[in-house]
Amino acid sequence: MDIQSVKQRFGIIGNTPMLNRALEIAVQVAPTDISVLVTGESGTGKEIIPQIIHQLSSRKHGPYIAVNCGAIPEGTIDSELFGHEKGSFTGAAGSRKGYFEVADGGTIFLDEVAELPLQTQVRLLRVLETGEFIRVGSSQVIKTNVRVVAATNENMQIAIKKGKFREDLFYRLSTVPIQLPPLKDRKEDIHLLFRKFASDFAEKYRMPAIKLDPDAIEALTNYNWPGNVRQLKNITEHISIVEQNRLLDAHTLLSYLPPVQSNLPQVVNSETKNDFSEREILYKVLFDMKNDLNDLKALVMDMIKNGGNVDLTDEKADLINRIYSDSPSASKLLPAGKPEPSPYIHPKTHVYTDAPQENIEEHVEVEESLSLEDREKELISKALEKHKGKRKYAAQELGISERTLYRKIKEYNLK
Numbered sequence: 355m356d357i358q359s360v361k362q363r364f365g366i367i368g369n370t371p372m373l374n375r376a377l378e379i380a381v382q383v384a385p386t387d388i389s390v391l392v393t394g395e396s397g398t399g400k401e402i403i404p405q406i407i408h409q410l411s412s413r414k415h416g417p418y419i420a421v422n423c424g425a426i427p428e429g430t431i432d433s434e435l436f437g438h439e440k441g442s443f444t445g446a447a448g449s450r451k452g453y454f455e456v457a458d459g460g461t462i463f464l465d466e467v468a469e470l471p472l473q474t475q476v477r478l479l480r481v482l483e484t485g486e487f488i489r490v491g492s493s494q495v496i497k498t499n500v501r502v503v504a505a506t507n508e509n510m511q512i513a514i515k516k517g518k519f520r521e522d523l524f525y526r527l528s529t530v531p532i533q534l535p536p537l538k539d540r541k542e543d544i545h546l547l548f549r550k551f552a553s554d555f556a557e558k559y560r561m562p563a564i565k566l567d568p569d570a571i572e573a574l575t576n577y578n579w580p581g582n583v584r585q586l587k588n589i590t591e592h593i594s595i596v597e598q599n600r601l602l603d604a605h606t607l608l609s610y611l612p613p614v615q616s617n618l619p620q621v622v623n624s625e626t627k628n629d630f631s632e633r634e635i636l637y638k639v640l641f642d643m644k645n646d647l648n649d650l651k652a653l654v655m656d657m658i659k660n661g662g663n664v665d666l667t668d669e670k671a672d673l674i675n676r677i678y679s680d681s682p683s684a685s686k687l688l689p690a691g692k693p694e695p696s697p698y699i700h701p702k703t704h705v706y707t708d709a710p711q712e713n714i715e716e717h718v719e720v721e722e723s724l725s726l727e728d729r730e731k732e733l734i735s736k737a738l739e740k741h742k743g744k745r746k747y748a749a750q751e752l753g754i755s756e757r758t759l760y761r762k763i764k765e766y767n768l769k
Contacts, residue, residue: 368543384410394534397584404503416460424466442491551590569604
């Protein structure tokens with residue numbers, strides 16, 4: 355059967371080369387009994403591949419069972435897949451056949467296979483290698499003739515490295531791997547899919563089909579679609595039901611598309627955080643300060659080794675200003691680009707001097723407390739002093755709630 359016939363039979367829309375290649379592999383592997391692993395992001399339509407493989411195989415008249423491994427509780431998944439005997443566990447009032455026994459002579463589709471517990475993975479590996487399994491609570495070996503097609507949206511190599519998935523089972527399942535492309539890599543198919551979904555929903559709800567103007571088509575095509583085909587279908591249904599105007603412009607369309615989440619850190623409302631989260635933020639600030647001090651030590655040692663005549667680069671000047679800009683006892687860089695001595699550097703150490711190099715001491719003593727409590731008190735005191743005792747702004751500066759700041763002030767007896 356050619357690819358176009360497969361698309362018409364199973365209602366597949368699109369002409370992207372990556373999609374066509376996935377369908378070609380499915381058609382070629384269907385007549386065999388080889389295990390297949392379908393991979394791709396969530397919402398790409400992985401469930402259609404095992405249906406194609408089953409319907410085009412010699413098992414098409416046998417059972418076809420689709421199992422979502424992630425939806426079955428860990429405590430009962432062995433019973434669901436392999437069956438159990440009466441009394442094998444609490445609530446087992448009678449014997450029960452599992453999916454591998456029911457699907458004998460047919461195909462079983464294991465969706466989200468990466469969610470299987472390790473113990474179940476061992477049982478599944480035995481079925482794939484020998485065609486044998488044992489019911490829960492039984493000692494009798496049962497034979498089965500089942501074709502297994504699995505699917506996952508996880509990176510299996512990462513899952514293997516984390517010890518979440520058995521490497522031998524992965525290679526046994528992925529005898530033939532099939533990769534489905536995400537919708538963002540099928541830009542020429544996006545509008546075709548939208549038109550198909552709009553037509554289907556127009557017929558379903560007995561209303562005119564939604565259409566897009568050229569600008570809206572461009573906006574639809576350029577959207578990232580993190581939820582892939584599933585997201586496109588849901589949004590098309592949403593628009594078909596809600597929108598009164600059946601011709602959409604780009605502005606109207608974009609109002610239905612959620613903003614794509616960025617990987618950058620998000621600003622969190624400090625009022626909603628608990629004390630544990632606030633303490634984590636304070637610890638991070640303290641550790642960042644310690645790193646700055648370590649950089650400053652290295653800078654001082656560099657100056658000493660070079661006779662105190664080291665030129666300050668923008669990066670080094672920024673480091674000194676960043677450390678001392680909020681300190682009431684320290685000033686900005688001097689006009690000549692030389693900072694005043696640090697309160698953290700021992701008074702005997704002269705960083706900038708006109709004296710001969712032999713008079714410069716080679717030892718730097720840095721006095722810093724390693725107590726997180728002392729650092730926390732110092733940060734709170736500086737923030738209050740900087741904002742002239744206004745707790746609201748001091749709390750915002752520290753990234754904690756005003757209530758937590760008030761508690762800390764009482765705890766440390768700060769004024």
